[in-house]
Amino acid sequence: MELRAELLKSIWYAFTALDVEKSGKVSKSQLKVLSHNLYTVLRIPHDPVALEEHFRDDDDGPVSSQGYMPYLNKYILDKVEEGAFVKETFDELCWTLTAKKNYKPDRNGNSVVSHQDAFKLWCLFNFLSEDKYPLVMVPDEVEYLLKKICTAMNVELGSCELDDCVSREAPGQGGLTVWQFLDVVNSARFLRGIEQEAISMAVEEVYQEIIEDGYLWKKGQLRRTWSERWFTLKPSALSYYMSEERKEKKGSIPLDKHCCVEVLPDRDGKRCMFCVKTPSRTYEMSASDTRQRQEWTLAIQTAIRLQAEGKKSLHKDLKQKRREQREQREQRKAAKEEETQRLKQLQEEKERKLQELELLKEAQRQAELLLQEEEERRRQQHEHMQRTLELQLREAEQARASMQAEMVLKEAEAERQRKRIVELEEMQGRLQEALQQEVKARQDEEAVRYAQARLLAEEEEKLKQLMKLKEEQEEYIIKTQMEKQVLKQEMENKNKCLEEAQKQLEEVRVNRQRVDQDVMAAQRKLRQASTNVKHWNVQMNRLMHPIEPGDKRVHVSGGAFAGYQPLLARRDSSLR
Numbered sequence: 001m002e003l004r005a006e007l008l009k010s011i012w013y014a015f016t017a018l019d020v021e022k023s024g025k026v027s028k029s030q031l032k033v034l035s036h037n038l039y040t041v042l043r044i045p046h047d048p049v050a051l052e053e054h055f056r057d058d059d060d061g062p063v064s065s066q067g068y069m070p071y072l073n074k075y076i077l078d079k080v081e082e083g084a085f086v087k088e089t090f091d092e093l094c095w096t097l098t099a100k101k102n103y104k105p106d107r108n109g110n111s112v113v114s115h116q117d118a119f120k121l122w123c124l125f126n127f128l129s130e131d132k133y134p135l136v137m138v139p140d141e142v143e144y145l146l147k148k149i150c151t152a153m154n155v156e157l158g159s160c161e162l163d164d165c166v167s168r169e170a171p172g173q174g175g176l177t178v179w180q181f182l183d184v185v186n187s188a189r190f191l192r193g194i195e196q197e198a199i200s201m202a203v204e205e206v207y208q209e210i211i212e213d214g215y216l217w218k219k220g221q222l223r224r225t226w227s228e229r230w231f232t233l234k235p236s237a238l239s240y241y242m243s244e245e246r247k248e249k250k251g252s253i254p255l256d257k258h259c260c261v262e263v264l265p266d267r268d269g270k271r272c273m274f275c276v277k278t279p280s281r282t283y284e285m286s287a288s289d290t291r292q293r294q295e296w297t298l299a300i301q302t303a304i305r306l307q308a309e310g311k312k313s314l315h316k317d318l319k320q321k322r323r324e325q326r327e328q329r330e331q332r333k334a335a336k337e338e339e340t341q342r343l344k345q346l347q348e349e350k351e352r353k354l355q356e357l358e359l360l361k362e363a364q365r366q367a368e369l370l371l372q373e374e375e376e377r378r379r380q381q382h383e384h385m386q387r388t389l390e391l392q393l394r395e396a397e398q399a400r401a402s403m404q405a406e407m408v409l410k411e412a413e414a415e416r417q418r419k420r421i422v423e424l425e426e427m428q429g430r431l432q433e434a435l436q437q438e439v440k441a442r443q444d445e446e447a448v449r450y451a452q453a454r455l456l457a458e459e460e461e462k463l464k465q466l467m468k469l470k471e472e473q474e475e476y477i478i479k480t481q482m483e484k485q486v487l488k489q490e491m492e493n494k495n496k497c498l499e500e501a502q503k504q505l506e507e508v509r510v511n512r513q514r515v516d517q518d519v520m521a522a523q524r525k526l527r528q529a530s531t532n533v534k535h536w537n538v539q540m541n542r543l544m545h546p547i548e549p550g551d552k553r554v555h556v557s558g559g560a561f562a563g564y565q566p567l568l569a570r571r572d573s574s575l576r
Contacts, residue, residue, distance in 0.1 A: 003080065005131060006126065007090070010090065010091050010094035010126060011072065012065075013094050014034055014093070015034070017100070017101045018031075020101075026062055027062050027063075028063060035071075035075075038093075041086075042084075042085045042090060043084050044076065044080060044084075047075060050071070050075045054070070054071045054074075054075075086245060086246040086247070088123075088244075089245070091122075092119065095119045095122055095123075099115075099118070099119070099122075102179050103179065112185060112196065112199060113186060113199060114196060116200070117200050117204075120203050121182060122178055123207065125137055125145075125178045127210060129175075130174075135177070135178065136175035139176075142175070145206070146185075148206045149199075149202050149203060149206055150202075152203075152205045152206055153199065153201075214231060214296075215228055215229070215244070215288075216229060216240075216286065217229075218231075218240060218285050218286075219284040219285070219286075226268075226286065229242070238253040238255060238300065239251070239252040240252070253276055254278065255276075255303055255307050256308070257304065257308040258279050259279075260276075261277075261297045261304075262274060262275050263293070264284065271286065272289055272292065273287075274287070274293055274297050459543055462539070466540075469529060469532065469533065473529050476522065480519065480522055487515055
């Protein structure tokens with residue numbers, strides 16, 4: 001994601017440079033050229049028809065940055081691999097496109113920085129700028145970068161010069177654009193009188209320090225010869241190439257928490273030596289001077305530490321810390337302004353309270369005058385009331401005497417009333433007792449009625465069961481009579497055919513015996529049913545005996561059963 005963000009910053013400049021009319025849109029032909037160049041410098045396969053197919057349905061002409069972003073993400077940025085391309089070449093492409101339109105050095109040749117230095121300052125600006133578009137660099141980062149350049153040149157940057165540089169910030173913009181920053185550097189008073197070569201060296205030093213790359217001598221593992229290589233430092237690896245174009249990568253030193261850096265004494269004609277020890281191998285290197293060795297060893301140690309902490313870059317970490325410090329300062333400033341505003345409000349509130357206090361004092365004085373007048377009026381009313389009360393007291397004394405006589409009469413009347421109340425209370429107790437007895441009698445009566453109703457319901461249920469049994473007996477009798485008639489008919493037919501079918505006669509006898517067994521079983525069932533009917537009749541008589549209206553039902557049931565018994569006797573005799 002960090003590599004994508006860095007690439008997007010440079011591509012944003014290239015896109016805006018192609019927007020000649022400043023309408024926020026670029027023609028498809030220009031985007032094709034830009035995309036082709038991006039494919040080339042990023043070393044990814046070029047798809048010439050992808051752009052045309054992506055915008056096939058878009059007939060509105062030029063494409064906005066929002067419309068170009070999906071294509072850029074899908075076909076270019078998603079395919080970019082870190083380390084597979086030269087970042088400086090990519091930046092030079094975007095710088096070339098945007099510098100032609102926006103960078104305007106002094107035509108008289110009085111520019112402080114060269115075109116190549118301006119390109120490096122542009123790269124440093126992109127690295128230190130905020131991740132918001134349009135890209136700007138806040139004043140604190142401007143101060144940080146200018147101080148590093150001045151430190152590299154052993155020049156002290158005064159506060160007046162710094163304020164003059166930062167004063168070019170447009171109101172409401174939040175920082176300087178890259179073109180404003182380059183104008184600041186070209187027109188800065190603190191760089192006047194310094195040779196352009198010294199400025200270039202300082203810019204190159206700061207660029208290599210922040211971008212973290214440069215030349216070092218490296219000792220080979222097999223031949224043990226020294227070769228100059230271009231080194232690029234990342235938290236995960238220290239890569240080295242044949243030259244600064246980084247076209248031919250010679251190798252990479254993986255960095256992790258198990259690696260370390262040690263300073264070595266001068267030997268083999270090499271000075272300012274140091275080595276990087278990994279778990280598998282030790283790499284010996286030589287710097288051009290002691291300062292460069294110190295910078296490289298410190299940078300590699302920092303990269304190892306950042307790798308262990310899961311961070312990406314020292315300067316990005318420092319940038320994030322500076323951003324957090326700025327946010328903290330802004331928060332403190334806002335808190336201070338809020339505190340000042342609050343104190344101002346408190347002062348205004350205090351003044352308002354003082355005014356209110358003066359008004360309250362004046363109101364208190366007015367109230368005291370009114371209170372004195374009220375006290376005088378009350379005193380007069382009290383005296384008048386006292387005279388009135390004395391007169392009323394005398395009248396009350398006379399009334400008390402008459403009331404005492406009335407009280408004697410009232411007390412006698414009250415004694416009579418108390419006796420009457422006692423009698424009424426006794427009568428109330430007797431009435432309550434009688435009422436409780438009546439309630440208990442009603443409850444007993446309700447219980448008896450409930451039991452009687454329950455017995456009646458049971459009687460009805462048993463009658464229903466008896467009638468059901470009776471119906472079942474009648475159905476079974478009818479069925480038996482029909483079977484008997486069928487048997488008689490069969491016997492007549494068999495007698496006629498006795499001479500012709502002796503075998504059939506035997507079968508008829510067997511059938512008759514089986515039928516006789518069924519009849520006997522039916523008789524047993526009838527006798528059992530009769531016993532059950534008698535049992536239920538006895539039970540019903542026993543249950544219905546306390547209830548007078550139930551006698552008639554028992555007699556009817558008994559009568560019906562009595563009329564049914566001769567019928568059963570005749571059936572038994574006929575079966576026999």
